[in-house]
Amino acid sequence: MNTQPVIFDGHNDLLTRLWLSASDDPVHDFIHGALPGHLDLQRCRQAGWMGGLFSIFLPPFAYVKNNHPEKLSKALGLNLNSDSDFDPQQIVDICCAQLKLAEQLQNRSEGQIQICTSLSQIQACQRNQQLAIVLHLEGAEAVAIEPGLLDIFYDAGLRSIGPLWNRKSIFGDGLNAPFPHSPDTGSGLTKQGKDLILRCSEKQMLIDVSHMNERAFWDTLEIIDQPIVATHSNAHALCPQARNLTDSQLDAIKQNRGLVGVNFDVAFLRADGQRNTQTSLDVIVDHLDYLVDHLGEEHVGFGSDFDGCLLPDDLSDVSQVYRLVERMQQRNFTDQLIKKITLENWLNVLNKIWK
Numbered sequence: 001m002n003t004q005p006v007i008f009d010g011h012n013d014l015l016t017r018l019w020l021s022a023s024d025d026p027v028h029d030f031i032h033g034a035l036p037g038h039l040d041l042q043r044c045r046q047a048g049w050m051g052g053l054f055s056i057f058l059p060p061f062a063y064v065k066n067n068h069p070e071k072l073s074k075a076l077g078l079n080l081n082s083d084s085d086f087d088p089q090q091i092v093d094i095c096c097a098q099l100k101l102a103e104q105l106q107n108r109s110e111g112q113i114q115i116c117t118s119l120s121q122i123q124a125c126q127r128n129q130q131l132a133i134v135l136h137l138e139g140a141e142a143v144a145i146e147p148g149l150l151d152i153f154y155d156a157g158l159r160s161i162g163p164l165w166n167r168k169s170i171f172g173d174g175l176n177a178p179f180p181h182s183p184d185t186g187s188g189l190t191k192q193g194k195d196l197i198l199r200c201s202e203k204q205m206l207i208d209v210s211h212m213n214e215r216a217f218w219d220t221l222e223i224i225d226q227p228i229v230a231t232h233s234n235a236h237a238l239c240p241q242a243r244n245l246t247d248s249q250l251d252a253i254k255q256n257r258g259l260v261g262v263n264f265d266v267a268f269l270r271a272d273g274q275r276n277t278q279t280s281l282d283v284i285v286d287h288l289d290y291l292v293d294h295l296g297e298e299h300v301g302f303g304s305d306f307d308g309c310l311l312p313d314d315l316s317d318v319s320q321v322y323r324l325v326e327r328m329q330q331r332n333f334t335d336q337l338i339k340k341i342t343l344e345n346w347l348n349v350l351n352k353i354w355k
């Protein structure tokens with residue numbers, strides 16, 4: 001393949017990073033290519049990275065306190081000495097602020113960025129070289145506090161949800177386990193968790209199982225018909241991290257014609273689970289290979305976790321994705337298979353879910 005393939009990516013944390021940014025105008029910085037981190041508009045464009053699922057996410061209180069203390073004191077008016085957690089109103093506000101950042105990206109980009117809710121919109125973005133944002137909610141605490149928020153977010157373009165994250169919520173146990181660990185870490189979905197998934201499924205939203213423990217995963221499969229997607233998870237057989245998928249989970253995703261997006265975070269890739277960036281890109285290709293073997297060529301994509309993960313040194317940001325593609329070519333992935341993994345499989349599964 002002489003030209004870079006177009007890439008549509010199942011998961012990134014840009015919106016959370018913009019929210020955490022100390023810059024006065026992170027939206028401007030993103031659009032004009034002056035934002036540190038894994039993504040900005042210029043680099044995305046040069047890399048052929050046309051967008052994907054952009055996560056709205058509540059970062060843990062302790063993480064914000066330790067890494068972005070100014071956010072707590074200035075933006076939220078919280079006492080830094082407090083050991084407390086965000087209060088319900090702050091949880092809602094933080095998610096709404098990230099939704100607003102996505103809208104600002106679109107509105108201030110002079111047509112270069114588009115929030116997409118249909119396949120035809122994503123395809124138009126591809127033709128016009130616009131960045132396509134599909135809005136995803138990772139962890140649904142805000143909806144637990146204010147159930148009406150789901151409709152408000154849906155109206156603003158939300159088309160994908162991961163009901164659970166690492167924390168326990170009214171929807172189910174989180175998934176938070178030491179390495180190595182099986183994904184069987186606790187109880188499954190609560191009644192509220194099942195209701196939320198059914199509500200989202202009725203709205204034809206994508207349901208993301210990436211942060212579910214095994215019981216919640218099976219509960220989800222039992223209650224909905226649509227394809228199941230793990231937006232940013234890898235193969236448990238190659239890296240026994242609880243967030244990765246066992247062979248029986250992969251078999252179920254294959255049967256249900258879903259998709260797995262491969263996560264580029266070294267801790268989800270390496271057999272030893274170490275947060276060691278000296279990790280060969282061959283390890284990503286190993287996971288892709290394994291997933292293609294188990295799921296078939298139509299059910300594997302990218303789920304980079306850009307701006308929310310620790311990347312291998314050779315893939316330090318979006319501008320280096322071409323190196324991964326080169327490695328796939330060296331490992332005898334055909335141009336056709338590369339195109340499926342980098343773009344087509346994602347568009348097909350979204351189209352099936354969104355109808």
Ligand SMILES: [Zn+2]
Binds near residue numbers: 138
């Ligand atoms: Zn995640």
